[in-house]
Amino acid sequence: MGIFYWYSILIAVGLCESLDSPADVGADSEVKNTEFDLNKTELLAAFVVFRHGDRTPDQEELDKLPLKELNNEKLFYPYGKKALTNKGKQRAFLVGKYLRDRYNGTISSLYLPNESHIQTTDYSRTKMTALTALAALFPPPPAQRWNPDLNWQPVPYDTPAYNVDNFLYYYNCPRYIQLRNKIYELPEFQKRLAPYERLFKNLSDKAQSNITTAEDVFDLDNLFQTLGNVGVLTPQWAVDVMPQIKEVTKIEYAAEFYTVELIRLASGVLMGDILNATNAIIDGSDKVPKLWLFSAHENNVAALMAASGVFYPHQPKYGSTISLEMRKDLVTGKYGVLTVYAAEAGGPGVILPIRGCGSKPLCDYDSFVSMTQEIRISMSDYKKECSIK
């Protein structure tokens, strides 16, 4: 099967705050290893959110650096703006291989429609990422091989409408943005941003645009990354202050998931769907898909991590993958939740211990259900809070 059954667990010391005050610690905090035997568990279902692959810039980002030579479609040919690049497709393919390796025992080698739920946001890049990952996840076995020259079969996915897609809260839920803006009024965030006042001014001068918020800096950071994806070098004035830019990006990520309310709007509908499906499986239903795939955006990866109590402020990379795995402990017979994060496209997947679960890798299902109670929200309440008609 090509996967290792003993996983190293990164236990980030200090990741023990409650969900409403996430610790600002990350991969660089002290870690120690323990071991966990996956063989002593049975995987019932996996819920997986991944970020699309490398892309070209979008207009909002280009507006942060209004230079004629950048606002030029030729730069992005043949992809277009806000689109997946070939490198992005390669990374998406690695995501699919990672999923096949990890879930080979759980789903058939055949594409069986009932086994998987596949969903994307209404963006070309997440749809193309899904298609590419699915090409790696479901290469047709003989029974589904339909063209001898092509090791590929069509696999469908669903895409909710933009305005009612809870994965797109950042765009369709003004309440979320209001709450996120309020975080920056908190004394602790004012204090954290204070050292960067000069940076904002500096970047505004150099970019000839208004860089006044952490989100503006974050957009600029993404612009440099996405321009880099089409071979445009980051200007020296930005390279010189890149460490500070990255710090501000981290602060933006800390702000976005700083309270239960923010996490609820960002990931509460998904968490509700996940536990609803899991409950049905535990109750013995065999009608529920075992593999749930969501091809989405960096903030969706971060949001599910936050809702699960494993987030640390950082920007999830292209093709990064977070899995919530519902497992049965074969020794005790109890159900549990395992969170596995592939920070790089294609893995390796690392088990992140869930805060509030006593640094046990497999979080007791009942504990997880009660820990996430405040976070879950129904679709109808989401629509109400987000003023979606």
Ligand SMILES: *[C@@H]1O[C@H](CO)[C@@H](O)[C@H](O)[C@H]1NC(C)=O
């Ligand atoms: C998945 O499992 C099938 C059946 O056990 C096996 O034939 C196949 O080689 C496996 N694929 C991978 C990528 O491990």
Ligand SMILES: *[C@@H]1O[C@H](CO)[C@@H](O)[C@H](O)[C@H]1NC(C)=O
């Ligand atoms: C886990 O199970 C697999 C397949 O049954 C086996 O190959 C592997 O050696 C087992 N690993 C451990 C640590 O027991």
Ligand SMILES: *[C@@H]1O[C@H](CO)[C@@H](O)[C@H](O)[C@H]1NC(C)=O
């Ligand atoms: C901007 O930052 C660069 C690099 O640190 C520095 O050389 C330059 O003087 C700064 N400019 C302004 C206007 O602050």
Ligand SMILES: *[C@@H]1O[C@H](CO)[C@@H](O)[C@H](O)[C@H]1NC(C)=O
């Ligand atoms: C910056 O914002 C101010 C106030 O909204 C506006 O008047 C000004 O034109 C903006 N400058 C640039 C370079 O976009």
Ligand SMILES: *[C@@H]1O[C@H](CO)[C@@H](O)[C@H](O)[C@H]1NC(C)=O
């Ligand atoms: C909960 O799960 C059941 C069984 O899978 C399904 O029929 C129902 O539509 C789900 N409800 C919601 C609100 O998702």
Ligand SMILES: *[C@@H]1O[C@H](CO)[C@@H](O)[C@H](O)[C@H]1NC(C)=O
């Ligand atoms: C699979 O889907 C078909 C068609 O929707 C349905 O008739 C069948 O009951 C499903 N099987 C399982 C095991 O869920």
